[in-house]
Amino acid sequence: QVQLVESGGGLVQAGGSLRLSCAASGRPFSSYAMGWFRQTPGREREFVAAISGSGGSTKYVDSVKGRFIISRDNLKNSVYLQMNSLKPEDTAVYYCAVGRYSFATVSLSNYDYWGQGTQVTVSS
Numbered sequence: 001q002v003q004l005v006e007s008g009g010g011l012v013q014a015g016g017s018l019r020l021s022c023a024a025s026g027r028p029f030s031s032y033a034m035g036w037f038r039q040t041p042g043r044e045r046e047f048v049a050a051i052s053g054s055g056g057s058t059k060y061v062d063s064v065k066g067r068f069i070i071s072r073d074n075l076k077n078s079v080y081l082q083m084n085s086l087k088p089e090d091t092a093v094y095y096c097a098v099g100r101y102s103f104a105t106v107s108l109s110n111y112d113y114w115g116q117g118t119q120v121t122v123s124s
Contacts, residue, residue, distance in 0.1 A: 002026035002113045006096050009118030012086055016122070020081040022096030022115055029053075030074035033099030035111055036081045038092035038120075045095065049081060050104035059104045063089075086122045093117040 008020040020036070035050035049070040050059045058070050069082040079096055097111035105111075 002098070004096050004098065004113055004115035006094065006115045006118040009094060009120045011121045011123065014086060014088055014122055014124050016086050017082070017084045018086065018120060020083065020094055020096075020118060020120075022079045022081075024077045024079075024096075024098060024113075028074075029077050029098055031102055033101060033104045033110075034072060034079040035097050035099060035104070035106075036070060036079070037095045037097060037108065037111075038090075039095070039117075040092045045108060047106040047108070048094070050099070050106060051079065052104045053102035057104050059106055061106075083120070086120075088122045088124045091120060091122050093119050 003025045006022045031053045033052050036048040037045050039045040051070045055072050067085045072079045095117045096115045098113040100110050100112050
């Protein structure tokens with residue numbers, strides 16, 4: 001059974017940093033893209049960042065470009081999201097997901113497995 005477990009969320013002041021981790025188990029994931037998404041109450045889950053199976057290609061939503069960095073360690077079946085210069089508008093539950101394809105995509109419909117989420121709160 002595929003499982004994804006996120007960690008690293010918490011409360012941080014604006015301008016601070018957090019590093020999210022996502023550990024995957026149940027099968028090898030090196031052939032599949034992985035992504036990070038976020039959701040706030042009353043809003044749809046939105047794409048944040050994605051990385052290809054090899055790690056050679058990444059995508060970001062415009063609002064986090066230059067501040068967030070996605071990376072992965074295929075030997076550990078893990079994906080990470082380094083979040084710098086955090087803003088109050090980054091406050092959300094963050095989810096990691098495993099893609100259906102090897103290339104990074106932004107569409108939620110291209111991701112088959114999801115973690116339970118980790119809360120990130122940025123205070124002003």
